[in-house]
Every structure is written in C-alpha cells, then in structure tokens.
Amino acid sequence: MLLEVEHLDVFYGKAQAVHSAAIGVKPGEMAFLVGRNGAGKTTIMRAISGFTRAGADSRIHFNGVDIANHRPEEIARSGLRYVFQDKRVITKLTVRENIHLAAYPFHVSPKAAVAKICDIYPRIEKFLNIKAGGLSGGQRQLLLIGRALIGNPKLLLIDEPTEGLAAGIIEDVFKVLSQLKGDVSMLIVEQNLDLVRRLADRIYAMKEGRIMMELDNSADSRSGSNLEQFL
Amino acid sequence: MISVIAYGLTLGGILYIISIGFSFTFGTMKIVNYAHALIFTIGGYILYATLPRIGFYPAAVLAATLGVIPIAFIIERFVIRNLYGESVDLTIIATYAVFLIGLDVLKWIWGSNPLQMSDPINKTFTFLGTELPVYRMAVIVIALALAILIEIFLQRSMAGKIVIAGLEDKETVRGLGISVQRYFTMVFIIGSALAALGGVLYAPITVVEPYMGFQILMLSFAVVIVGGLGNWRGTFVAAFFLGMVMSVTGRWWGPASEVAVFAILAVSLLIHPIDI
Numbered sequence: 001m002l003l004e005v006e007h008l009d010v011f012y013g014k015a016q017a018v019h020s021a022a023i024g025v026k027p028g029e030m031a032f033l034v035g036r037n038g039a040g041k042t043t044i045m046r047a048i049s050g051f052t053r054a055g056a057d058s059r060i061h062f063n064g065v066d067i068a069n070h071r072p073e074e075i076a077r078s079g080l081r082y083v084f085q086d087k088r089v090i091t092k093l094t095v096r097e098n099i100h101l102a103a104y105p106f107h108v109s110p111k112a113a114v115a116k117i118c119d120i121y122p123r124i125e126k127f128l129n130i131k132a133g134g135l136s137g138g139q140r141q142l143l144l145i146g147r148a149l150i151g152n153p154k155l156l157l158i159d160e161p162t163e164g165l166a167a168g169i170i171e172d173v174f175k176v177l178s179q180l181k182g183d184v185s186m187l188i189v190e191q192n193l194d195l196v197r198r199l200a201d202r203i204y205a206m207k208e209g210r211i212m213m214e215l216d217n218s219a220d221s222r223s224g225s226n227l228e229q230f231l
Numbered sequence: 232m233i234s235v236i237a238y239g240l241t242l243g244g245i246l247y248i249i250s251i252g253f254s255f256t257f258g259t260m261k262i263v264n265y266a267h268a269l270i271f272t273i274g275g276y277i278l279y280a281t282l283p284r285i286g287f288y289p290a291a292v293l294a295a296t297l298g299v300i301p302i303a304f305i306i307e308r309f310v311i312r313n314l315y316g317e318s319v320d321l322t323i324i325a326t327y328a329v330f331l332i333g334l335d336v337l338k339w340i341w342g343s344n345p346l347q348m349s350d351p352i353n354k355t356f357t358f359l360g361t362e363l364p365v366y367r368m369a370v371i372v373i374a375l376a377l378a379i380l381i382e383i384f385l386q387r388s389m390a391g392k393i394v395i396a397g398l399e400d401k402e403t404v405r406g407l408g409i410s411v412q413r414y415f416t417m418v419f420i421i422g423s424a425l426a427a428l429g430g431v432l433y434a435p436i437t438v439v440e441p442y443m444g445f446q447i448l449m450l451s452f453a454v455v456i457v458g459g460l461g462n463w464r465g466t467f468v469a470a471f472f473l474g475m476v477m478s479v480t481g482r483w484w485g486p487a488s489e490v491a492v493f494a495i496l497a498v499s500l501l502i503h504p505i506d507i
Contacts, residue, residue, distance in 0.1 A: 049406065051405075072405040076407060076408035084402070084403065090396040093396060100392070101396055105408035
C-alpha cells in the first residue's frame with residue numbers, strides 16, 4: 001500500500017468526527033471517498049495531510065513512513081499533496097505566480113512548472129498573466145490539480161473536485177483525472193457517483209464518521225453495490 | 232498651511248513606518264502585538280545612547296534599527312510563536328505584558344524623565360514662503376522610499392509572494408510544501424526593525440521617554456484598521472491620510488487631533504467591521 005490509514009480517530013473538542021477509519025490506496029490506484037455532507041470525508045483528508053490533528057492511536061503510513069500529525073508542509077514535500085475543497089487559489093497573485101509558488105519548494109524551474117500545467121490543461125495558457133481570482137471555478141480546479149502535480153508527487157488527495165461546476169466543466173475535470181490515472185495515485189472525495197463509477201479502482205463509503213463499505217470497483221461489485229444510500 | 236501639510240506628511244511617514252510591521256503581524260499571524268510599541272521606544276533609546284558615542288547620525292540610526300533585531304527575535308521565539316492560533320484577547324494580554332516588562336527595564340536603565348534630542352540636520356529651507364525643517368522632509372522621503380522597497384520586495388521576490396499568499400491563505404501555502412512560518416518570522420523581524428526606525432526618526436521631533444511608543448501604537452492601530460489588516464498599500468494611504476488629519480485638526484484645535492483619528496477609526500469599523 002502507498003497510503004495505509006488505520007484506527008483513524010479525529011475529535012473536534014469533545015465531539016468525535018471520525019471513528020477508527022481504515023483506508024488504503026495502492027500505487028497507481030484511484031480511490032474515492034463518498035458520503036453525505038458532514039460524514040467526515042474532508043476531516044479524513046485533512047487528518048491525512050496534517051491539517052487536522054489525528055487521535056493518539058491513529059496510524060497513517062505513507063510510502064512506508066509514519067506521517068500521523070506531521071506538519072502539512074513536511075507531508076506535502078514527502079510527496080503527498082492535498083487539493084483543498086472550495087478551489088482555493090491565491091487570488092491576489094497571477095495564475096503564473098500561483099504556479100511559480102508551487103514550483104519553489106521542489107526546486108522545479110518556474111518555466112518547466114508552467115509548461116507542465118499547460119501540458120495538462122492547455123487552455124490555461126491564455127490566463128497565465130491574469131489574477132487567479134479572475135478564473136472560473138473549473139479553471140481554478142484544473143489549475144489546482146495541475147499545481148499539485150508539480151514536483152511529481154506520489155499521491156494526490158483531491159477534495160470535491162467537481163463541486164459547483166457546470167456539466168461541461170465536469171467533463172474537463174473528468175478528462176484530466178482519467179489522463180492522470182495510473183501515473184499518480186489519488187484519493188478523491190466526490191459526490192458525483194457517475195464520475196466515481198467511471199474512474200474508481202476502489203471506493204470507500206462513509207456515514208456519520210465511519211467507513212461503512214469498501215469495494216473494488218470491478219464490474220461485479222458495481223452491479224451489486226448501492227452507493228446511492230450513502231448520499 | 233504649507234507647514235501644516237508638511238507636518239501631516241511627516242507624521243504620516245512615521246505612522247507608515249511603524250504601522251507596516253504591525254499590519255503584517257496582524258495580517259499574517261492574527262496577533263495584536265503591543266510589544267511593537269516597546270520596540271519603537273527601544274529604537275529611540277538606542278539612538279539616544281549611541282549617537283554621542285558614534286557621532287554620525289546615519290550610523291546611529293542604523294545601529295538602533297539593527298540593534299532591536301535580537302530583541303525582536305527573542306520576543307518572536309518565546310512569546311509570539313506560542314500565540315499562533317490563540318484568541319486575539321490572549322495575544323493582547325501576552326504582548327502587553329512584554330511591553331510592560333520592557334518598559335520597566337527601560338526606566339531602570341534610563342529613568343522616567345523625557346530625554347531631549349536635537350534636530351540631527353538642523354537646517355531649514357523655504358518653500359512657497361514657508362520655512363520648513365529639512366529633517367522632516369527627509370523623514371517623508373525615507374517613508375516613501377521604504378514604501379517603494381516594500382512594494383518591490385512583495386511583488387518581485389519569491390519571499391514577498393509567499394508573504395502575499397500567506398496573508399490570503401496560510402493553509403494553501405503550507406499545502407504546497409512551503410514552511411510559511413519561517414517567512415512570517417522574517418516579516419516580524421523586518422517589521423520590528425521598521426518600528427525601531429520609526430522610533431529613531433520620531434525621537435528628534437518629540438522626546439525620548441518610556442511611554443512614547445504607547446501613544447503612537449494606538450494611532451498605528453487606527454492606521455492598520457483603516458488601511459485594512461495586512462493590506463500594505465492600504466496602510467500606506469491610511470498612514471498619510473490620518474497623519475494629515477491629525478496635523479490639520481491640530482492646527483485649529485490641538486486636543487481634537489487624536490480624537491479625529493479615532494472618530495475615523497470608528498466610522499471605518501462601522502463600514503467595514505473586521506473579522507479576527
């Protein structure tokens with residue numbers, strides 16, 4: 001396993017948001033985390049990436065190393081990148097500067113970083129010199145996914161990549177994700193079950209802070225599963 | 232009227248120099264740093280102590296500005312760093328305690344009496360029939376030069392862009408693998424050195440005394456709120472605007488000059504309530 005999470009508990013004060021969650025992502029695999037709002041999906045993503053404290057007995061191993069409660073920047077530099085919900089670009093910097101910022105900690109040349117993102121999403125080229133705050137939701141999302149790929153991470157955690165996007169743009173996101181499939185491992189929080197079924201190798205369904213179901217997205221399990229009950 | 236405008240610009244320049252560091256600490260770390268006033272005061276005292284020994288004003292200014300860096304570093308390392316993520320009330324209490332402790336140390340070394348300094352340039356020039364001190368014009372030029380340098384630093388350097396990004400969304404910057412805290416520490420130390428420079432430049436206009444920083448901090452607080460938290464351009468505009476308001480109001484009715492500043496602060500808060 002590239003990512004192995006066991007007994008993950010997360011507390012907000014006295015309230016427990018995640019109960020003993022177990023998740024695994026194999027190298028090259030695309031795994032999805034589905035569930036209703038408030039089920040604990042984002043909390044799990046934040047705990048894995050170091051932004052939210054994991055409980056004392058939680059075990060989070062990435063690439064064979066225990067990363068539980070490490071600093072987010074250390075986790076990012078170790079090759080695990082988190083793409084936040086809400087399409088958080090730095091609005092006061094240009095698109096080009098947003099890309100340069102992502103290249104800086106990995107000593108990737110700014111030019112090479114821009115070229116890499118233009119390769120993944122060619123339409124971004126004409127927006128390079130505008131403030132990132134001026135991008136549409138879909139453009140922001142594709143910039144964020146591209147930006148997270150700088151420095152060749154081993155695993156991307158992507159939180160709700162299609163949330164609030166128009167159908168045409170969702171298709172663009174789908175194309176980019178399917179283009180990346182196999183090259184980089186991914187754990188994606190997603191509510192669009194059509195996209196999940198088309199892309200997933202493995203699916204985790206959550207309810208009230210617990211992982212309720214894990215399935216390989218093979219043809220057999222697809223026909224037998226009822227993911228809708230978790231949404 | 233020319234002298235009123237010149238005094239307003241001088242005051243604006245001083246307010247800008249002290250407020251910019253305060254604004255960044257507020258914007259990046261969400262900390263209301265009362266110790267900033269202490270650093271401002273220490274700058275004035277170091278100038279007072281070093282000028283007779285060095286004898287060359289620019290060198291004494293440099294000594295006072297750089298001399299506070301170890302003190303700022305200690306305050307950041309042992310106080311400020313423990314306040315990240317804490318409530319604003321707690322940051323005020325903790326940094327106010329540092330201010331009070333530092334104040335007592337200053338009184339212990341130099342006493343409580345105001346110490347007079349002379350105009351380091353001691354020359355005047357005539358502009359539209361009004362005689363103006365060259366020193367005050369120099370303060371305005373230094374403030375403008377600093378504003379340009381800060382703009383270049385933020386817009387052209389990677390460290391500056393990291394600070395801009397950190398001001399907007401610290402989590403995103405950390406998620407990119409950047410240890411944003413290191414840059415915030417750097418900003419804190421630069422801001423503290425600028426506070427000391429503010430004290431150094433203000434000392435010859437007023438007197439050096441233990442509470443000189445407290446009064447200016449309140450004005451600086453108004454500048455930072457009116458200009459927008461962490462908004463370096465807004466801080467520049469607000470500093471010169473409020474400096475001018477103080478000067479013009481003070482010309483007609485002295486006691487009202489600071490009241491006018493805080494009235495503008497109140498209106499600003501009514502229009503744009505801050506969320507910290």
